[in-house]
Amino acid sequence: MASRAVAAIVGGYALAYAFAACAGRWLPLARSEAVLTATLLSFLVYGGAALWVFCVRRAWHAWVGLVLGTALLGGLAALGAVR
Numbered sequence: 001m002a003s004r005a006v007a008a009i010v011g012g013y014a015l016a017y018a019f020a021a022c023a024g025r026w027l028p029l030a031r032s033e034a035v036l037t038a039t040l041l042s043f044l045v046y047g048g049a050a051l052w053v054f055c056v057r058r059a060w061h062a063w064v065g066l067v068l069g070t071a072l073l074g075g076l077a078a079l080g081a082v083r
Helices: 002-026 031-055 059-082
Strands: none
Touching: 002 031, 002 059, 031 059
């Protein structure tokens, strides 16, 4: 249970941060609007990740999903910084 709680808090935060960075770079809006929209949507991602962590069968499935999702979104955010 402790592993799931840490995954929900820390992993969910990391996923939400990566989502906000990625969406802020790639949304086809003005920079300020894209950042604001991405930040607001990241709260939904954080809540969804926290719920998902407690719904999966095994705690390591939650960790793997959070790490892979964070890495994917972080990579897309980094690609957006290059353009």
